[in-house]
Amino acid sequence: MVNYRTSEAEAYDVVDEIEAAGGSAIALQADVCEYDEVSAMRDRVHKVFGPIDVLVNNAGVTVDCKFENMTCEDWDRVMDVNLGGVFNATKVFYDDLKEADRGRLINISSVVGQQGNFGQANYAATKSGLFGFTRTIALELARHRTTANCVAPGFTQTDMFDDVGEEIQDKICQRIPLNRFAEVDDITGIVRFLASDESDYMTGQVLGVNGGMEW
Incomplete structure (x- = not known):
């Protein structure tokens, strides 16, 4: 299931990618800030697929x-979005x-949560x-296996980051030992690993994917 609030076209693009890879998917609209909407989304997922076994909180x-x-x-x-939506x-x-x-x-955090960032007190706190x-949650779910x-990505080339001015982007890039911003595929590969059986003995961990930025 691919959740979206306003980006319907992009959500259906992801559905197409999943189906092209041999999977099954649906796109469902819900504002994660609204508990009742998320609950209704769960009910729809259960009708189509049954209970889930992987949840990625990425809003x-x-x-x-x-x-x-x-x-x-x-x-x-x-x-409300970054913490309330996860709740x-x-x-x-x-x-x-x-x-299950x-x-x-799998919760998507940020290097900003580790380092802080000028002008982002609210974002860093979340x-x-x-x-x-x-x-x-890892401690509470451990007995259920x-x-x-x-996952704490570094600065990643997304629509959100495109809003940052070029001068600021250049300054940020100078702080990254690998001297480039992350691509989305750099992050999704880690998420796939955490969703797989290969990560079976990992829990409660924060995986930094940040090009070598220290914190």
Whole structure:
């Protein structure tokens, strides 16, 4: 199942890729900030596929500005999506993961949660919060043989990062030992590994995929 809020065309592109690879998929619209919408999405997934055994929490937004200029609305918007959305999706699908044979919970965080970043106090707080959330859920799910891990990508070439000015991008790239930004495939390969049987003895971990950036 591919979830989207507004990016319908992109979601169906992902569905097409999955089906072209021999899989089955559907795209479902839901705002992860709204518990009732996520719950309804789960019900639809159950009707089509039955219970899930892998959940990837990947929804995220940024509202960037210096903290002194940050409003309560700026703070709450990022918290609602980046942490509230993870709570809602994990809560709704928790029983599926608990009852699965070797279920997988994979949360997408960020190097910003490890290092902080100028103008991103709200975003950094949410991505750092995912570390503690993931490790706690890992402990609680371990007796059910379900793992929970976190991927912390570095600066990745996505639509979100395209909004960053070229001058700032150049400065960021100078901090990356591999001297390039991550491609989406750099991240998805790690996610596939964590969803596979090969990661069966890994849980509660944060995997940095950041080109060698220290923290």
